[in-house]
Amino acid sequence: MSNKIAIALLVCIGVVVLLAISELPLYGSPDTPAQNYVAERYIEGALSDTGALNMVAAIVIDYRAYDTLIETTVLFTAIIAVFLVLKKGTDRKGEHK
Amino acid sequence: MTDFVLKRMVALVLPFVQMLGFYVIFHGHLSPGGSFSGGIITGLSLIAFSLVFGLERGQEKVSERMMSLVESFGALWYGAMGLVGVLRGTTFLMNKGAGVPLGEPGKLYSGGLILLITLGVGLKVASTVVTLFVALMEEEE
């Protein structure tokens, strides 16, 4: 029963999103709004700005270095949260929690 | 697991997997890949060792304390590389503007601080993957 409700819901969502997909700019065409001066700037300026051939590495480590710095903090937070949930420690009096 | 074939095959393959991981980390600015993919390959080689030879022997090779040290080193190394820009009189995490020599494009040393930062982040990602695996695998006391 719940399967049928889920499928009906998904068909409704799917029809709406398919209509939206038909209105999107054509896949792979060079004049989509995504291919604007930003892409041009990265592709032409990456080598002279950073000296790296890999533009993705240039963006991740140089242009958006703050993003990656905080991203390492995300990994750190994930480890702290997993340890908080799973590890059993002792408090200051030596009692197990 | 006590399968002889599995153990010998893993012992044969793992050094090359680790070398591939460090290759991907060191050539992150020249070829596809980078700190995250290379770090995950290196971490997965350690995870495969723990899976085949048992968690205790894996812990002997890379102890939890060492993993936490490597992890803190990765994060602090990133901050230290950012301070290079501050010491040269520009803003935090500045690369070319801080006067770091960019090197010749296409060579291993190129891109200024990118290579060094990638090394730190790659080590951090490897230790993160291993630490998460060990935390999820450990038996309840």
Added chain:
Amino acid sequence: MGELWSRVLQNYPYVFALALFAIGIYTILTHSNLFKKVIGINIMEGSTYILFIAAGNVRGGVAPILDMGDPGLVYVHPLPQALMLTGIVVSVSVTALSLALITKLYRFYGTVDAKEIMKIRSEVRANAGRD
């Protein structure tokens, strides 16, 4: 109708992304096993990667690794790929945290089934009300 259909067919990577997203939502909605819900979340994340990378594609473009020997190459947009690298890391963190929480739930309730956990909780509450 025909023109609309042909536009949908030309945008086929977005249709793949939609299909993956629907599979992920279906997995989350219809399975009460918590591990399967986590798998569904990961499938949905994969669909967003496909959507972003497809939106940055150019027909005939090559991967954004600069080739200094051939200046006439067309490169795809490098920015969505960098953003998705961030997304993958966040997804790994989220998956690890949810797996840890499921492990904790299993130790507490002895099951990973969401419906069973609800049943146990409601029984405990009913017993507490009776006392």
